[in-house]
Amino acid sequence: MRYCIHSLIFLFLYSLALALSVNICFAQSDRDASKRVGSTYVITNATITLFPGNTVKNQNLLFEDGIIKAIGKNINIPPEAQKIKGDSLFVYAGLIDMANKTGVINPELPEKPGDFDPSDPIPELAGIHPHFNALDKYHKGNDQDEAWRKLGITLSQKLPKGQGMLPGSTAVILYGSPQNNNVLKPKNALYAKFSNVGGVYPNTDLGIMAKWRDLMRNTEIYQKHNLIFANNPGVPRRENNKVLDALAPLMENGLPVIFETSDELDMRRAIGLAEEYRLNLILTGIKEGESLIPVIKNSNVQAVLTIDLPKDQFTTEPKDDVELSADYQSRKEWSLQAYKKAVSLAGEYERAGIPFGFTTKHLARGDLFKNINTMIENGLSEEGALAAFTINPAKILELEHLVGSLEVGKMANMVILTDTIFKEEAEIVYTISDGYVFDYTEEIKNDAKKEGSMTWEYTADTNVGESKGTWVFVKKEDKWEGTITYDNPDGDGTTQSDITDLIITEEVMEFQFTVTVSGNSLDVKVTGNISVNDFYGSMDILNHGSFEVTARKKENPDKK
């Protein structure tokens, strides 16, 4: 009898634990995939979208060593397979970001010589370094990419940094285990921009366009010269040229050029160059220019649209009792139309049948799904949105055989949610990249009951030197409060003030505090942007100027 009671209690506790964990199968969350015991996994009884518009229910998906081995209702599940219970979960192909710079830092450039001639600089000092590569300066396993992975991104094209027109070549990176080399394609395109380093040739779009023509013509000549030199004695040697060597693949074997554009005139300039020199062109950053849709449709130019939409300033506007003038109304109407055009552009591309991709460059992470939903509300289909994030970029990157949909033989890149992907309530529970499972179930549970407290250590660059201290924020009943410490302006040691008007989101932070200096009070306002654990912003002291502030969030501040 005692035995029986014991087992009943045990059963009760067991079912309680099960109920608590709902779909969660791992005893412990493995958000950085560092604790895995094997490489074989099976997702059971899930709703799987194999391809945009093709969703199957109650399916199992088996993957091993990063490859999808089987999908179906009745598949052979090897005993070592670790189970991810997919009941009531939704599985999609991992998202692909066509262009971003997260984790990439600026390249080192040579020093300017003393007799520097800005009209004829060495190419590196003119922003012309196509021989650089994003990978040279990429920090894998960086905070930002991990944060994007948490939003379902499994693969991205990394852009090289640099101020000028040809910063270097791009690379395709998996957001897999940081222990691995995650390079899928080390040099898949050349990155180009209509920007200049300032103060040297080329200094405007005029010079940039002329430089492009110059480089294209001279690359051709350079190759011709080298060919003659290689095959004939008595031909003078042409000096080795890194820039032209890096540009040769554009013409020789169709290496794509991915052109950053900020408006439709940029787009037209890039298309013009591609026509003239027969380049494989990918336009990225597209945010306007409906008139170019037929031009792109009828060419083999590939299109990448930005998800960084203009802010909606129209629907949430509070009602105003003041009667607005007809002129004001008409101008507001016009702005609204411009906004509508911007948010319906993706839908227009879809209707034209252009398989475009998405870029997250410039996008605040919190806006990712919000903005895609705005596009969906303005004419883009859900299938179209999913395609722009999966199969279309896979095709543009020429990786369709590996990624972009869920098929046997393709890479195990997936995102698993509690609802269909563009539903507002949908939460991402797992992201799988390169067969590595990143488990966010534990975090979701923690987020729900998060009381919150955090400590930041800041450094302010004031005109009297560096000033350091801490910010301590505490969240009580959904409201943040805090204190700031700083060097006592009236004596030794440090002192502190209360923080008021505090706003903290995933992206921004601002607050105010008052400092008392010899009886006078100074109002100080701090504003800036948060990037995971780093803050960058300014400290404005009323009538006394503005100073740069950086801060870093302390992990587990309580643990000494």
Add this chain to the structure above:
Amino acid sequence: MSFRSIIYTFCFLLTVSIGLAQQTGGDLLIKNATVLTITQGILEDADVLVENGLIKNIGKNLTGPSSLKSIDAKGKFLMPGIIDAHSHIALSAINESSSPITAEVRMKDVIDPFDISIYRALAGGVTISHAMHGSANAIGGQNITLKHRYGNPDPESLVMKEAPRTIKFALGENPTRVHGRGKNLQPRSRMGVEAVIRNGFEEAIRYSEKWKEYEQALKGKNSTTPPPVFSERLQTLAEILDGKIIIHCHSYRADEIYMLINLCREYGIDKIVFSHVNEGFKVAPELAKYTMGASVFSDWWAYKFEVYYSTAFNAAILTKNGVVTSINSDSGEVIRHLYHEAAKTQRYGGLSDEEALALITINPAKQLGIDHLVGSIEVGKQADLVLFDKHPLSVYAIPQLTIVDGHTYFDIEKDKDDQRLKVDPNEKTAPIFLNTQHHNCMRDVDFFFTGFGRNLFQHRH
């Protein structure tokens, strides 16, 4: 031809044909106007028939098909569309001021079809403007002649395709200040400007010789001669020497104008127009004999040292000396009332109506090499026309209708408060600008100056 290149050619042809389809001319009948033909006198109560963008007939009691759009212009004055031989509107960049010679840059690359200044120019009766590189460099970029076909987002649609190539040169204070004083490069003085141009030409001659030798060598059997390095900068200078490009030179002082006339004669260049030319009256016979003319301001001077010795009689003196003379705007504001600027030559110098109107029509057309197509109302010419309520040289005259290629681009009856083509979707309300961005000779150069330099540098021409 590879498959890829076939596809490209196909796509290219497709875009070209789309471009052409948008550029067919309009049909129109203007009736009972006082027609100021410029080249063939004044026709009272005359009709002008336009077909497919060209002037088909001029005369009395003309008729066309019943569907033809007809405008009754009784009591109004019809003149050819005004042409501005020196302008910087509709450009998103003006100066590539990073080098004393930038002959390789092309203004065609930076046409901004959304610039509201195009519409404002139309409202001032201007149908063609010469969109020029700025005056920061001794030899600037290749200009582009624009037809004000406002409303099409394709920059290409504004280009006047028949217009010959032109290039900007600049003498005097601007290039010496930017490069000499700003960056400690040549030119630092007027002597330096001449040296920069001369060295450029000499280098271009050697460059062409190298390419000619190479092309000659290619004709030989099994040539192993490698191609020389390509330079569009030197290639363009060589094309100037070959007479393929018209120079439009920013200049003020008689000595520098005479210097460039002599330099051009030495190199066998006769296609040159001088712009601004405030001291042109001192070298009028030379300008008449050796150049394609002078494009001047009516009465604008004293904004810097080199423009103090000036007179409002300049245009009249030049005209009377047989110089092909035009009056230009160099400004997004002056371009709106070039007919007033032309009228000033009647007060200062007593030019006839015909002479005064020639300053803003057929003469700038000659300077741009397009006088066989535009600049007067003649059968066969392009139907760029402007209809005024009063005589255009009257201070009370207001343009009513501006027509380019037979299409109406400005109609005072349909003139909305805001004619911009595009607003920023990030703005809550489309903003109003009380000051417009200056379209001027020295835009995009201020990077090269410290605060001190900028203060020295407030003038704009």
